[in-house]
Amino acid sequence: MTTEKNKLTTSWGAPVGDNQNSMTAGARGPTLIQDVHLLEKLAHFNRERVPERVVHAKGAGAHGYFEVTNDVTPYTKAAFLSEVGKRTPLFVRFSTVAGENGSADTVRDPRGFAVKFYTEEGNYDLVGNNTPVFFIRDAIKFPDFIHTQKRHPQTHLKNPNAVWDFWSLSPESLHQVTILMSDRGIPATLRHMHGFGSHTFKWVNAAGDGVWVKYHFKTEQGIQNLAPDVAAQIAGDNPDYHTEDLFNAIQSGNYPSWKLCVQIMPLEDANTYRFDPFDVTKVWSQKDYPLIEVGRMVLDRNPENYFAEVEQATFSPGTLVPGIDVSPDKMLQGRLFAYHDAHRYRVGANHQALPINRARSEVNHYQRDGQMRFDNNGGGSVYYEPNSFGGPAETPENKPAAYEVSGQADSVAYDRDDHYTQAGDLYRLLSEEERSRLVQTIVGAMQPVEKDEIKLRQIGHFYKADPEYGRRIAEGLGLPVPEQ
Incomplete structure (x- = not known):
């Protein structure tokens, strides 16, 4: 016996009489556009996937x-x-x-x-x-960084040239690259x-x-x-x-x-x-x-x-x-x-x-409307602030604490550019077995890079972090250590 709880309905709550056969003009059709249940199922199916995250998709x-x-x-x-x-x-x-x-x-x-x-x-x-x-x-x-991690617009393949070109031109990446290529990368x-x-x-x-x-x-x-x-x-x-x-x-x-x-x-x-x-x-x-x-x-x-x-x-x-x-x-x-x-x-x-x-706490604000507004949209309550009708009001004690800023409005880099000390310290903390695996992983990742110019530039960064680090990768790639 079908109960209300397990009765199949449309998305608007009407009971569905047949979910196995679409409505057609006779046994062979064609299918009728008046089969609104079919249309709703197909239209919803086309929209079941929201755009995936640009990063962190999986x-x-x-x-x-x-x-x-x-x-x-x-x-x-x-x-x-x-x-x-x-x-x-x-x-x-x-x-x-x-x-x-x-x-x-x-x-x-x-x-x-x-x-x-x-x-x-x-x-x-x-x-x-x-x-x-x-x-x-x-x-x-x-x-730009994420573009290098995605697919080449022509080949639709991952592109080690872009990856290492960007990293070699962005020496601040060296510390994270060392972590990523170490055992902790997987x-x-x-x-x-x-x-x-x-x-x-x-x-x-x-x-x-x-x-x-x-x-x-x-x-x-x-x-x-x-x-x-x-x-x-x-x-x-x-x-x-x-x-x-x-x-x-x-x-x-x-x-x-x-x-x-x-x-x-x-x-x-x-x-x-x-x-x-x-x-x-x-x-x-x-x-x-x-x-x-x-x-x-x-x-x-x-x-x-x-x-x-x-x-x-x-x-x-x-x-x-x-x-x-x-x-x-x-x-x-x-x-x-x-x-x-x-x-x-x-x-x-x-x-x-x-x-x-x-939020599990009370949510009170004046944001209204927008696609897929699925609550009561504030009902008939006051919808602007400030107001004279007792609507939610600010609580000054919850203002973020102030901190001092100074300087001219300009496009300014960080004023300290030591990108090598911490990467070198990390390398020296690794055991010999861990260093060997790190070097092997980096060499394997850099071998497909087509331009020696990119490889040599990146080797220079490894060398500045630790001379042994740079030499071992250069030897693995069959390249000289760049003059420092």
Whole structure:
């Protein structure tokens, strides 16, 4: 017996009498345009795929919670961090960066590490990677960089000439390139990698005092990576390996977890630290600014529907709560616009109202209309501000804390350009086996580059980071070390 619960209907709720045969003029047709159920099914099917993300297209996600384990109220007034033991629900999306939606999980690529905290003061998004640095440090270079990671417009193939040409002409990329080409360039699973906010952010406490902060998610499963030959085999056998592993781990009750720590820098240190603390191609030494434990993130529930949750989840570093603010990091400043704008294009102007993105706290604003407005659109309430009808009003105590700026309006680079020290330090930290694998990976990646000019320019950067680093890659490519 058919009940109301399992009765098939059209999208407007009318019962469907026949879902196996389209309406035709006689047994052989033609099909009638009056079959509105058929038309709606076909039209909706044509629109079932929203545009994929330009970057981070291939991803996996899960629900979980964050629990505070250490008192950080001296540094921030963020309510979800206000007391030890407090739990906040969250959603995480992991992703590769350069590949398309159907690409393999086990490619050599940074991994996106995006966390949405559903706090009582609104959502807070921490949108980072599994690396503490990035390839570039100014958002104006981002479209060009991503173009090099995509496909050649004529051949539609990946283009190592573009990749290494851009990197060799952008020496600030050397630190991230070294990480990417190291063993950590291919995580064994999404559970066995660290996560980082990467950028510098600002925390402000209840007294209005601020500090600069960097986020570190330390995997409690331990770091594990894949050898390139194993990763290549898995990519062919099971391109969704990481997605499957995360789902199965949670499904079996093996909940992955990370410890969140931060580095704290006094505001005044930004003017004297030996590296620009807002340059996302650099790290802060943990000897200078030790890790401070904040809490623990646990993923314990899989999505019920991939599209509704993982694909429609939208993250932006501009999704902030009181007590957490941004820094003058030029790459971060560009992302504050670009991420929200990408979601408006890809998912729609009302993407924040979708269930996966909707804040768990009360949402009161004067934004109205737009495509796919699926709530009551504010009803008949007042729709402008300021007003005399008791509508939502600003709360001055939640204004972001001010900080001093100075200088002329101009297109200006960072004033410190040491792109080699930290990359060299990282190389020297590696064991001999790790260095050999790093060199082998770089040599293999650079061999298809057609111009020796590009190879020699890049070898020069490796040499400046560490002479042995440069010499070994030059020898592997059968090229001389450029005169320094």
